[in-house]
Amino acid sequence: MNVLNLTQMLEFSQKGDERGHLVIVEGMQDIPFDIKRIFYIYGSDKDVVRGQHANKISEFVLINVAGTSKVRVKDGKGNETVFSLNRPHTGIYLPKMIWKEMYDFSEDSVLLCIANTHYDPDEYIRDYDEYLKIVNEAGEEK
Numbered sequence: 001m002n003v004l005n006l007t008q009m010l011e012f013s014q015k016g017d018e019r020g021h022l023v024i025v026e027g028m029q030d031i032p033f034d035i036k037r038i039f040y041i042y043g044s045d046k047d048v049v050r051g052q053h054a055n056k057i058s059e060f061v062l063i064n065v066a067g068t069s070k071v072r073v074k075d076g077k078g079n080e081t082v083f084s085l086n087r088p089h090t091g092i093y094l095p096k097m098i099w100k101e102m103y104d105f106s107e108d109s110v111l112l113c114i115a116n117t118h119y120d121p122d123e124y125i126r127d128y129d130e131y132l133k134i135v136n137e138a139g140e141e142k
């Protein structure tokens with residue numbers, strides 16, 4: 001299975017009433033993994049590109065709980081897709097071993113990131129050439 005096919009937008013349940021909105025994201029229910037870590041990114045300028053890495057083990061769900069951003073994903077085999085994160089009740093699921101870049105942050109962007117792992121810098125691939133080498137040597141079927 002190609003990693004781009006595993007990448008998908010998710011829509012979460014909303015429990016809005018006259019008091020406002022409430023969005024629910026439960027591990028193994030609304031997203032396809034148990035949650036080990038959350039972090040969030042804000043205050044990134046419009047011209048900043050974040051991410052620029054792939055993860056050997058980590059899977060992520062990214063949600064712009066405020067503002068907007070874009071996520072470019074690449075499979076290292078010449079295919080890429082851009083997703084817009086622009087609603088607080090939608091997110092993107094990113095499987096392991098996909099190259100990702102987050103960019104075009106709005107001034108009010110707060111990008112919530114949910115992961116299935118604790119942080120381990122050793123499972124990050126931050127060099128694109130190394131990523132290309134790994135995915136193209138893996139002999140994975142297309």
Ligand code: TYD
Nearest residue numbers: 037038039041049050051052053118119120
């Ligand atoms: P980095 O992975 O470069 O952020 P992004 O992918 O959003 O561009 O992380 C920035 C710094 O924060 C880097 O020094 C590693 C550290 N960090 C942690 O310590 N724990 C974490 O869970 C994350 C995501 C980053």
